Amino acid sequence: MTVTFRTLAGASLVVALMGTASAQTTITVATVNNGDMIRMQRLTPEFNALHPDIKVNWVTLEENVLRQRVTTDIASRGGQYDVLTIGNYEVPIWAKQGWLMPLENLGADYDQADLLPQVAQGLTVDGKLHAVPFYAESSMLMYRTDLLEKAGLKMPENPDWDFIAEAAQKMTDKGAGIYGICLRGKAGWGENMAFLTSMNNSMGGRWFDMEWKPQFNAPEWKKTLDTYLNLMKEYGPPGASSNGFNENLALFQTGKCGMWIDATVAASFISDPKESQVADKVGFAPAPVRKGGSNHGNWLWSWNLAIPATTSKAEAAKTFVAWATSPAYTKLVAEKDGIANVPPGTRTSLYKNPDYLKVAPFAEMTLTAIESADTQKPSDLEVPYTGGQFVAIPEFQAIGTSVGQQFSAALAGKATADQALAAAQALTTREMTRAGYPKK
Template sequence: MTVTFRALVGASMMLAFAGTASAQTTITVATVNNGDMIRMQRLMSDFYAKHPDIKVNWVTLEENVLRQRVTTDIASKGGQYDVLTIGNYEVPIWAKQNWLLALDNLGADYQQDDLLPQVAQSLTVDGKLYAVPFYAESSMLMYRTDLLEKAGLKMPENPDWDFITDAAAKMTDKSAGVYGICLRGKAGWGENMAFLTSMVNSMGGSWFDMQWKPQFDQPEWKATLDTYLKLMSNYGPPGASSNGFNENLALFQTGKCGMWIDATVAASFISDPKESKVADKVGFAPAPTRAGGKNHGNWLWSWNLAIPATSTKADAAKTFVAWATSPEYTKLVAEKEGVANVPPGTRTSLYKNPDYLKVAPFAEMTLKAIESANTAHPSEKQVPYTGGQFVAIPEFQAIGTAVGQQFSAAVAGKSKAEQALTAAQALTVREMTRAGYPK
């Protein structure tokens, strides 16, 4: 049998190509469909140029769906994902279950000591970092300066809920498609319950007393839900029971909202003239408190990248995680998208960068909100838990979503406030008893 030179060369090239292809590692990254994560996917050419041996398969999901899928996968040790986008609620709980890999050594250039202390601490268990923040946030009030002026009002240094209600009424012009306030109504422990848990904290209430008894039958929760439903039904947009962060962001950017109380990370999107019709008419203030109160209920949240212990491609996953949360990535976003659009709330150096401070009118308010968020003592009352806009126990994910469904139904007009609170009390008592609280 005669083998030609051309055939030998061709066979060698095929073998070489096969070797290259087999050397490439594909990792699967589960992430949320928020703007900063979508932007990261647009910038992947930088990662591939530096790491041609790694390919990233993206699974991009709506917030509630993401939480459900990654929780199911990691609890069942399914191993579908190599990198998870999870919150500072999950990180400590999952780390204690040995479900996550420690991420203490991400390279000399990573500058771990530059991470904001309050954010890094929420991701640390027994002295080890189990996830790294892609962006972090607190909550604040964002508002239309032109509509407030037209209403004859001036934003107080520390607004309260009475002022918010009055301003929402005066800023609403339904004939023009402008609503005084936009708030989360979509059911979910990290959707409407993130807002309402923060709100009840600002009203002086809590989820549980020191004996783990649910508090939905207390006056603080009644005041919270009554105010919330009044704002949503009288001055909010139609279909508010389906609106979460992304839906309200779109409403504000298109000029439909007078005020919006939500995550500080939204500030760059509503201040960007390329994305927001009202970019030059936006003001920022602390999240509201009750009249005479001091607790603004502002939360602390971070979307973080973590590696599940089930991953068989941990080295490649770690390389990606280091790139996506590094100082170099911050510089990349600044160069490609503008410094105002870099992921906020993660690094101390960002808030000392004069270029950023010059173009980010929201920077000071964001940092102040993050640093003042008191997750160790979220309520003015003594409580047996930590958290802020969530209760840091494993059972909260299911209970919070079930309660959120009751309150979302009330926004949709399917039940009254009293009915929703009674149902929330009953189901929370049942589930906490089933879980064995107090422990």
């Protein structure tokens, strides 16, 4: 700030007043409307107290909308956002395009070496992190212990899909508003296709053969979709074609689901008596396998904070990203909401913390699922791609969503399983041919 005084002789005297106020930098953070991200927003005043010179503007979006908006913005170099919430699908693809800033020197207390190796590896390109994990997850089976006992069943150590069908049937009481199973039905490559791709992996299937030919006409996909539709139409909730992660979470927390196969991150929300009506009646098991098989189809996903190369506020953005994914943030959540609610799946130290293990009965199973997820060989068959619940190629985002729409339509009764599979085969073949696969 400067002030100008006029002297008696008519000359100007300019005096700089230092330290009266510091300019505030506003960063815009695009994030998903999941519980952990909502908590991060609620704790933003704690960040403001440490960094009063940085103001955080939040753009919170439903998962499918978030993916569309940030993809469009970064590909067009729109520059609307300074921090992006993106998955381990986008990070290596976007980093290779030069769209993301490498994240180095995050602070002496950040402890980058503490990040789970399986998670950090998926965010590292050319030896540098291009995003940092806010939370990471695999998949698991969550179930009502009281309903299973009432059904006269005991959860196997490694449940298969035949057991799931039997348990879903016996746990369903539609008159009481209880449905044996809740699974994702909302269309999207990261919504219903995350689940169905993983389920198909567990059935021994794959998206593409070694020549990049789509495999929706193979018996594994037929088995996958038939099993899924039968489960959901017989024992699932009404309107399931509109249900994604958040909708199924709400159904489970209010006691309307007997079983739910989904992200391990849900475990703390359904076990929290402040949020879940069935917190004391929850059990956990590995994601199902096909009878006689061993591939659980468990995925590996992380929601991560990244900084687009287009930002003009890189230092402020990096300060926020480092805070939100640091050990200090983990400690803050533990103090405010209890250690069972800290963002899971990112730091080795969390799974060695006896206080966490004592209150998080899902901790060991979460870590096992993350560590055993084989993203390099997701199917028992040979595949030309990597990924778990996705195919790690740029074209998958559009193709996966289009296929998801076909399968969601089948769940809604607008197409048969055979019609949906035929449409998926045709559209995927067309788009992969247009994209020039197989690529050398």
